[in-house]
Amino acid sequence: MTLAVFFGCTFIAFGPALGLFLFTIARDPLRIIILIAGAFFWLVSLLLSSLIWFIAVKASDPRDEALQKGLLIFGVMFSVLLQEAFRFLYYKLLRKAIEGLVALSEDGCSPISIQQMAYVAGVGFGLMSGAFSMINLLADSLGPGTVGIHGDSQLYFLTSAFMTMVLIFLHTFWGILFFHGCEHRRWWEIAAVVVMHLAVSGSTFWNPLYVGSLVPSYLLMAAAATWAYLLSGGSAQNLRRFLLCLRSGASPQPGS
Amino acid sequence: MAFSNCGFEVGFDAGHLLHPGCVFPSDCCQGNSVERKIYIPLNKTAPCVRLLNATHQIGCQSSISGDTGVIHVVEKEEDLNWVLTDGPHPPYMILLDGSLFNRKVMLQLKGTSRVSGLAVAVAKPIPPQGFSPGLKCPNDGFGVYSKDYGPQFAHCNKTVWNPVGSGLSYEDFDFPIFLLEDANETQVIKQCYQDHNVPREGSVPEYPLCAMQLFSHMHAVTSTVTCMRRSSLQSTFSINPEVVCDPLLDYNVWSTLQPINSSGKVDPEKEVIIVATRIDSHSFFWNIAPGAESAVTSFVTHLAAAEALHKASDVHLLQRNIMFTFFQGETFDYIGSSRMVYDMEKDKFPLRLDNIHSFVELNQVALRNDSVLWMHTDPVSRMNKSVEARVRNLLDILSNSSVGANVTLQEVGYSQPLPPSSFQRFLRARHIPGVVLTDHRTAFQNRYYQSMYDTPENVQMQYPEGLSPEEMLEYVTDTAKSLAEVATVVARALYRLAGGANDTSAIQADPKTVSRMLYGFLIKMNNSWFQSIVKPDIKGILGDDVPQHYVAVSNPVNTTYLVQYVLANLTGTVVNLTKEECLNPEKTPSSEREMYDYAWVQGSLDPNSTSRVPYCVRSTVHLTKALSPAFELRQWGSTEYSTWTESRWKEIRARIFLVASKELEIITLVVGIVILVVSLLATYFINAKADILFSLPRDPGAVAY
Numbered sequence: 028m029t030l031a032v033f034f035g036c037t038f039i040a041f042g043p044a045l046g047l048f049l050f051t052i053a054r055d056p057l058r059i060i061i062l063i064a065g066a067f068f069w070l071v072s073l074l075l076s077s078l079i080w081f082i083a084v085k086a087s088d089p090r091d092e093a094l095q096k097g098l099l100i101f102g103v104m105f106s107v108l109l110q111e112a113f114r115f116l117y118y119k120l121l122r123k124a125i126e127g128l129v130a131l132s133e134d135g136c137s138p139i140s141i142q143q144m145a146y147v148a149g150v151g152f153g154l155m156s157g158a159f160s161m162i163n164l165l166a167d168s169l170g171p172g173t174v175g176i177h178g179d180s181q182l183y184f185l186t187s188a189f190m191t192m193v194l195i196f197l198h199t200f201w202g203i204l205f206f207h208g209c210e211h212r213r214w215w216e217i218a219a220v221v222v223m224h225l226a227v228s229g230s231t232f233w234n235p236l237y238v239g240s241l242v243p244s245y246l247l248m249a250a251a252a253t254w255a256y257l258l259s260g261g262s263a264q265n266l267r268r269f270l271l272c273l274r275s276g277a278s279p280q281p282g283s
Numbered sequence: 284m285a286f287s288n289c290g291f292e293v294g295f296d297a298g299h300l301l302h303p304g305c306v307f308p309s310d311c312c313q314g315n316s317v318e319r320k321i322y323i324p325l326n327k328t329a330p331c332v333r334l335l336n337a338t339h340q341i342g343c344q345s346s347i348s349g350d351t352g353v354i355h356v357v358e359k360e361e362d363l364n365w366v367l368t369d370g371p372h373p374p375y376m377i378l379l380d381g382s383l384f385n386r387k388v389m390l391q392l393k394g395t396s397r398v399s400g401l402a403v404a405v406a407k408p409i410p411p412q413g414f415s416p417g418l419k420c421p422n423d424g425f426g427v428y429s430k431d432y433g434p435q436f437a438h439c440n441k442t443v444w445n446p447v448g449s450g451l452s453y454e455d456f457d458f459p460i461f462l463l464e465d466a467n468e469t470q471v472i473k474q475c476y477q478d479h480n481v482p483r484e485g486s487v488p489e490y491p492l493c494a495m496q497l498f499s500h501m502h503a504v505t506s507t508v509t510c511m512r513r514s515s516l517q518s519t520f521s522i523n524p525e526v527v528c529d530p531l532l533d534y535n536v537w538s539t540l541q542p543i544n545s546s547g548k549v550d551p552e553k554e555v556i557i558v559a560t561r562i563d564s565h566s567f568f569w570n571i572a573p574g575a576e577s578a579v580t581s582f583v584t585h586l587a588a589a590e591a592l593h594k595a596s597d598v599h600l601l602q603r604n605i606m607f608t609f610f611q612g613e614t615f616d617y618i619g620s621s622r623m624v625y626d627m628e629k630d631k632f633p634l635r636l637d638n639i640h641s642f643v644e645l646n647q648v649a650l651r652n653d654s655v656l657w658m659h660t661d662p663v664s665r666m667n668k669s670v671e672a673r674v675r676n677l678l679d680i681l682s683n684s685s686v687g688a689n690v691t692l693q694e695v696g697y698s699q700p701l702p703p704s705s706f707q708r709f710l711r712a713r714h715i716p717g718v719v720l721t722d723h724r725t726a727f728q729n730r731y732y733q734s735m736y737d738t739p740e741n742v743q744m745q746y747p748e749g750l751s752p753e754e755m756l757e758y759v760t761d762t763a764k765s766l767a768e769v770a771t772v773v774a775r776a777l778y779r780l781a782g783g784a785n786d787t788s789a790i791q792a793d794p795k796t797v798s799r800m801l802y803g804f805l806i807k808m809n810n811s812w813f814q815s816i817v818k819p820d821i822k823g824i825l826g827d828d829v830p831q832h833y834v835a836v837s838n839p840v841n842t843t844y845l846v847q848y849v850l851a852n853l854t855g856t857v858v859n860l861t862k863e864e865c866l867n868p869e870k871t872p873s874s875e876r877e878m879y880d881y882a883w884v885q886g887s888l889d890p891n892s893t894s895r896v897p898y899c900v901r902s903t904v905h906l907t908k909a910l911s912p913a914f915e916l917r918q919w920g921s922t923e924y925s926t927w928t929e930s931r932w933k934e935i936r937a938r939i940f941l942v943a944s945k946e947l948e949i950i951t952l953v954v955g956i957v958i959l960v961v962s963l964l965a966t967y968f969i970n971a972k973a974d975i976l977f978s979l980p981r982d983p984g985a986v987a988y
Contacts, residue, residue, distance in 0.1 A: 031952040032943075038955030045959070046966035164317055171351045172321040172940030175491050176475065179320055181943060185951055192958075260977040269975045273968060 065151025149202020352376030381406025413730030436700035490944035602782030642717030855902025
């Protein structure tokens, strides 16, 4: 019955992303387009970075384990930098798109703001990254066996699913932070995103010591979430009002 | 997904897939690395497949997506109790030691639902008491003895030929059974069992447990009638037919001492003596059929006798012709011989039954006790005076030919029927005088008849240590010497039978040739001699595995090809034709291509170069189809002809892995559902109250969420 593991891991990894997609993106066709284009940009960045890594591996001696490990670390770091570079390129593209949308609109206002685009682009990057990380694991989880015959941890599927979930969230928040930094010329915000991304990727080299990769990633996610919330106009006060509102069950007030 | 497969998952899980024990990218593109973390494939296995005849199905079957079970190693009978009653995690996949692979244990396993499959490890050493999964009475009902002909001999009433036979091959199992040929793989499985599955101090073994999955789903069911009907319906009406079974078929090899027109008919007055052996064997597992004593030694002796006969000087002056016939498929109710008799009756063969003067068959001849070779005859047909006279003549000639040789020929007498032999099919059609030569008087000397243990050790073929393959090819074993003596006796007897009057001392079988043939057919087909006598385009058939002699469904099999080429080499002549002339003999006026077969063979390697010197061989060797007449006549339920078919299948493989407890799986699912529900709810509420949560300063371009 490893159908159970398949569905369990799918829901863990992609459940939150599904929620985000259903309730905030699916209704608006423009957001869907931005989502898919964001996913595509991430894909291209992966293609280029893996091409470099592949050439490096083929050109090197496959039996030298230390060299191969070093090449892998190099590959990961290079890919992180390339992903962020493509995020920047996507930002540039969306900036141009806003000008076009303003020109096309009737009232001179773009139907979507750059902050919303940032959020959607982040979800796009996250979804594609999660898909690439998780799909082949899910395919293998359908079979009758579980990881472990060579001594690996039995929790492989579970921890991969949790890692994928945290990474999708992280990409979302990094999108918001990165675009905000580009918009307001705050280079240190961009640098912070790159450093956080490198840190999360680097922490995965601690695997199979899963505490070493999952705990830092979740902590970083909490930090990024808070920062993105504050940048998007949130505050502790708003949060308190939201929670009180939920508890009293009052209907939503019109925006002030 | 090639990138992610090779452990290069950017963003986070490079570390995930690069586990210290992982094999790194050079072979990354065969099977992805996650699959390699989970499964260990078992590569050197042989399955048990399903065979069908007119009324039954035999063999094994697995579910369409494989059968999985927790591994349990059974090395003594007490271990079976865990599987059958005590074990808490049924169904079990048993790793059975070869010594316990007997009828008693197998019937116990067949009756329970707690067994999902079986893997048998080859027994080392070979079970000394004998092991034969064949029937006690082989080919019963398809020979000559029935209720209408010699009823006292039918169904082995008088003599049980194979008393060691358990009949396991002819049982129907509903779980897959595989043979583990490689001792290293068996050790890997036992190690996994020791690490995870062993019940310690009476407590229950804990998850994760080591499990095995076997895939051997067979498409055909019930019987040949059903599967051939379904296949013919598919072939007739479907655009993409799904055939479910194939008849067992191959080719018989035959050759004559004096050339005959193979597409014409032989004169009715011309008499022919037929010498026959079978060239196939069988075992419980598919394509495992070493058949050393049951087939190989007999046809090797036959080939040596054919070579010896050709050395006689007046071969073309002999009064009678001699036909050397090698029948395929005899293990399965006489496919080859029944087809030849049918062709002779229907005039599709150059010879007819009237042409046959006598019949000599060589059955199992390698395990002679005190050098005695027994001559079996059919007591029922000998009640006829003329047949009796001719049989008597035949027996006398045979006895006289053994004078001076280290072979004693003794008659079995009237009390015994014929052992299972191709001669019985000829007797069904015509009362021909004939004799079957064997090394056993009553029951078989061969205690491993039609089993995987019928190996060179069974015929006491031993080589000294430390020989290279080429030295082994040339070394003359004692078995070879003994078989050469039998071949000499048979050849001399045939010469006399054919009317030869000269001195027979020149007719000698060569032990060197016999030894090379034994090496090639029992140990390694890919040797220098075989390489030099085959055609260039099929030299790929010489594999490096142990030779197996199963009749199979795609043809001709390696054994048939090699018997054909060896016979051509031993009895044919080298002719001085070029390659074009040899491949197109009809263009040469004097080639007489009706009488002869021309083959362009590779030739041997020059000692110091890598090129070969090919040449043209002219011989009288021909192949005729050995497909049971039941399939020609479309009588799939026939009880007169063999109706054996082999099922088709899509994939056959085996692998081992760990299985997790059900609790862990359910926990994973529940956690997933909880996270999904919580995140959907949270997102809904955040989205609904977004204006409270995100109150941006009023910005002309901004739109509320």
